[in-house]
Amino acid sequence: MSDVYLTRIQSPIGRIEVLSDGDAVTGLSIERDGHLPHDEVPPRTCAVLDDAVAQLDEYFAGSRTTFDLPVRLTGTPFQQAVWAELGRLGWGEATSYGSLAAAVGRPGAARAIGGAVGANPVPIIIGCHRVLAGDGRITGYSGGEGIPTKQWLLGHEAIGFAA
Known part of the structure; x- marks a missing residue:
């Protein structure tokens, strides 16, 4: 991971844990069961990560509703299309898997949309x-x-959901 920057x-x-290539x-990753994917790797920051930390802190404090960070996402063309649509959603806005499928020209592909949503490499952002x-x-x-x-994030943005 010598060419990767990392902060927590x-x-x-x-x-x-936030990763960067130095430019984006x-x-x-969000901690699961007390672990992060690269817990054994010492932090190594860069300007992009410093900005990400500041913006995430503001998001969690409720003072930031949009992120202004360069991101570089690696995925299939289908995943890229889904992630681009997700990026259009703003604070407090929600969509459905079906609506997302229609937006990327794949109506009826809600299950495939779920896979692409779950593979999003930069959740929250x-x-x-x-x-x-x-x-x-x-x-x-x-x-x-x-x-x-997810319930916490939706509540933070005052997005209602069914029980």
């Missing part, structure tokens, strides 16, 4: 927590502790 922060949803944010089932239920979340983490 404390947050209301657990520790967060390339990954974000690209708000994959804002995707709900068509009836407003939470069907899962791959970050942090799963559904409790």
Whole structure:
């Protein structure tokens, strides 16, 4: 990982690890069961990560509703299309898997959309927590502790969801 920059922060949803290539944010992981993917790697920061830390702190404090960070996302063209649509959602806005499928020209592909949403390499920065089932239920979340983490993020942004 000599060409990767890494930092960690404390947050209301657990520790967060942010990765960068020095020019853009390339990954974000939320602690699960007390662990992060690169816990054994010492932090090594850069200007992009310093900005990411400041903006994440502001987000969790409630004073930031949009992120202004360069991100570099590696994925299939389908994943890239889904992540681009997710990036259009703003603070407090939610969508459904079906609506997201229609937006990327793949109506009826809600299950595939779920896979792409779950593979989002920079959750929170690209708000994959804002995707709900068509009836407003939470069907899962791959970050942090799963559904409790998603519930916290939705509550933080005052996004209602069905129980």
